């Protein structure tokens with residue numbers, strides 16, 4: 498045991514170099530929608546204020562990639578599905594200087610009343626938001642789809658990327674698993690399609706650099722999850738927060 502003390506030291510040193518962030522997965526910000534994933538805009542603003550007041554820093558995906566991530570009090574906001582109500586919080590996000598990741602499934606964009614338009618998404622991208630793919634039709638991209646509808650499986654991963662890239666004139670490297678579902682074949686296909694990172698809803702802190710870039714955990718935001726996070730991040734003087 499004693500002669501291996503330096504090994505322990507190496508492990509501790511390696512761990513100390515890792516940063517940590519909490520990745521939140523929001524959906525809609527409507528004033529009148531009844532859904533466990535909806536937060537009214539003023540409630541969302543309260544989330545941001547509470548976190549900022551507790552000393553958390555909102556990081557963009559660019560910050561994360563440029564290794565501009567220090568310590569553990571980092572929050573990365575992500576928003577799934579490109580609902581039209583994202584417009585309701587665009588102002589507050591601007592005000593806080595927050596540039597989220599927006600995970601988009603192209604099938605609905607500009608086609609249904611509850612979705613953002615391509616102009617919206619282009620505008621958000623121009624502001625520094627990062628656009629990621631979220632399937633094409635928002636199907637379960639898992640082993641079962643791979644076995645029962647091979648074309649559909651590849652469309653969810655390949656066509657979503659190509660349509661976003663063509664529409665937005667940028668390269669799309671991020672994937673958010675619809676419903677948080679995936680299988681080993683999903684990760685293999687993401688790698689072949691040149692995605693670099695994928696996001697789950699595993700509900701735990703994300704260490705950076707990640708041990709598996711295709712399984713970056715997010716917290717699926719519901720009122721219950723917010724209460725859990727308040728206890729974890731704000732009211733508890735957690736040892737994990739020492740920097």
Ligand SMILES: [Zn+2]
Pocket residue numbers: 577578631635675676
């Ligand atoms: Zn979704």
